[in-house]
Amino acid sequence: MLFVAPALLVNLLVIAGPGVSSIVYAFTDWNGISAPRFIGVDNFVRLAGDDRFWNALTHNAIYLVVFLTVPLGMGLAGAFMLSRIRRGAALFRVLFFLPYIMVSVVNAQIWKNLLDPNTGVAAGLHRIGIDWLDDVYFLGDPALSLGSVMFVDNWHFWGFLVVLFLAAMGGIDGNLYEAARIDGANALQEFRHVTLPGIRPTIIFALTMIALGSLLAFDYGFILTGGGPAGSSDLAALLINRTAFQSLEAGYGSAMAITLSGLSGILLIVFAVLRRREDES
Secondary structure, three states: OOHHHHHHHHHHHHHHHHHHHHHHHHHEEEOOOOOOEEEEHHHHHHHHOOHHHHHHHHHHHHHHHOOOOOOHHHHHHHHHHOOOOOOOOOHHHHHHHHHHHHOOOHHHHHHHHHOOOOOOHHHHHHOOOOOOOOOOOOOOOOHHHHHHEEEEEHHHHHEEEHHHHHHHOOOOOOOOHHHHHHHOHHHHHHHHHHHHHHOOOOHHHHHHHHHHHHHHHHHHHHHHHHOOOHHHHHHHHHHHHHHHOOOOOOHHHHHHHHHHHHHHHHHHHHHHHHHHHHHHH
């Protein structure tokens, strides 16, 4: 208990304390400065009819669907191909993992400059006579802004999945691959019948991380677009931040945060059930 006490104390102060406070403030009218005033469930009634919140939550749902498919598929494919490399594998691991360990502010600013129509890739292509990207505003066009944010976030994230899956593949018994080859299996059949079953617990872990990360996505949206233009790339965490700290509606922002936490909890339960079934099978 003495060894656990420092970590437990930090968690109580940094996580549990603010978490309980958010639950209390969600039922108040509070600007974050003056004394809060209890108003019951009024914040949640208001939230049910708040189009801005449902718009942001819809974008989070799109984020979730995209990240449960695109980076997961890229990570599995990249890890399987990398697992078949015998020379220089360590170098490739570093290259894949490098974007993930870079600070998100740096990553986002690099891509913000690259996607800028006046100074980025489009301007460079225009100078050599290629006009494909002229008048294409990746971060300023409502039809492209959310996709651009997801593209940059995926660029930074999928290399982590490659390294994660590659480590899991290293734990698969090599005799299984040898037996599959003796039976005449090709590379794709090895991946389907040996690799995927062998790393299924890791895949479920990755799905859990992706689901929570998609609901709580903040940094890349905040840096690249700030949720704009006209809310086209808004996310729930961005809206909560603006509501609580810019509009000084901390009580209403707390209600949003509690609702988002509840949705995250539901996802955790779903994946916990999947993990238990996997352990029992």
